[in-house]
Amino acid sequence: MQLAYSNDRLSSRMSVDPSVAVEPEVESSVIEWLLHDDQVMRECFTHAAEILKSVTGAAITAITLLDEEHQHYRAEVGMAMPLVTRARSLADYAVRDADLFVIEDAHDDTRFGECMLVQRHPFVRFYAAIALRAPNGEIVGALCAMDPAPGRLDASQRGVFYHLRAMIENDLKMRTATAIDPLTQLYNRRFLLESIARKWKDAREGDVMGSVVVDVDWFKQYNDTYGHQAGDHCLRKVASVMQAAADGERIIAGRMGGEEFGLLVLRAEPVALEDTLEALRQGVEDLAIEHRASPLGMVTVSVGASLTRMTEGSRLAHREGFASADRALYRSKHEGRNLVTMA
Known part of the structure; x- marks a missing residue:
């Protein structure tokens, strides 16, 4: 069946009713x-x-x-x-x-x-x-x-x-x-890890991959103080900052489990990545979520990141990239939390 071509004016075009509210764009x-x-x-x-x-x-x-x-x-x-x-x-x-x-x-x-x-x-x-x-x-x-x-x-x-x-x-x-993780609406752990492995494998030689681990500081104490319902709300708010940081096609963000999140940054640049992660850290702080059990008095995150330039030898090294980011995260926590540390 072919299109019935016509030179008629737009007789079948459906006009937009201005009284109908436009649907919001999905930024999820x-x-x-x-x-x-x-x-x-x-x-x-x-x-x-x-x-x-x-x-x-x-x-x-x-x-x-x-x-x-x-x-x-x-x-x-x-x-x-x-x-x-x-x-x-x-x-x-x-x-x-x-x-x-x-x-x-x-x-x-x-x-x-x-x-x-x-x-x-x-x-x-x-x-x-x-x-x-x-x-x-x-x-x-x-x-x-x-x-x-x-x-x-x-x-x-x-x-x-x-x-x-x-x-x-x-x-x-x-x-x-x-x-999708039902609580945060970010990728769940399994899909995040699958995406990381696939993107790492498909990267071109010379591309730089950024591995990032983010952890909510003193989150157990937050749950103990405010209850799990408040804890869930807190994670959703923090996840919204993660999603805002996911710049179009360049960042994949997901929930690793509990209060820990992971990000893979494609075609990463050291200075730009550090600026992005600092903005992410500040964005969580700017939420101004009260946390009486934290020495800082509010909900914060600690961030660890590493960079890997793709070569044939690093083609299957995505686990090492995130292991390095995890070690950087540990340093952020050891040095007082609410910090970004680059490996």
Whole structure:
């Protein structure tokens, strides 16, 4: 079944209702995890894009992921797509809509005059997309089809978008259940360690990997003083600082267990890494969470980090990188805590 091409104006385009609140962007481990190319979800994305291309006949189909600043393409079928700023993307319009978003001819709508894919190769005119949501309901991206010629969708083609969305979101729900720590919403220990091993193995020679271990100071005493419910709330707040420090695709953050967290920094630079970790330490301090059982009077973290330049000899040395970071963490604790120590 092919697209029924048409030169008609946007008769089937669904307009954005300004009274409907725009969904918040997801700034959680789900989008970070997807940007790091989880193997199972990548295969799911590829199958969905291939099916959509077969059914619609569109020149290009893809999954787009949206972070705060950019639209990232995954599983493109038809051509390799460039990185696009979110503000100039078609997907940013699509995810504002509560339903399937269709543009029959982008040249007939002044809203899309600044969209990069309309103004530049592949000069998109037809575009259709449906928003994809994380299990918590937040939008992570869209399933889309596009073509340099005007087009329209029939009822059965529209239905395929809904079926594929259900398939993707169901797979996403099952995968996040095994990848995300339910308390902090960071990666859990198993998935974090799997991600570290995979990224370390795939790094190019000369890349520098940063291994980081973060521990909440005097956390047992915090639980003893305020109770475990308050302790859980404290860990969630600290985890939010970890997530804020996870800079797009360059940092993977997860909960190692208890009050200990781990981060892997890709393409790390010594000065920049130390600045980032100092900002993380300060960010936790700025939470100003009272901790009467701490000599510092508030919740703080100690941080240890190490850097490894990739060579053939260090290709499988991710455990040593984190062992070195753990020794640096011990020095931070020994020297008074609430410190960042580089190995």
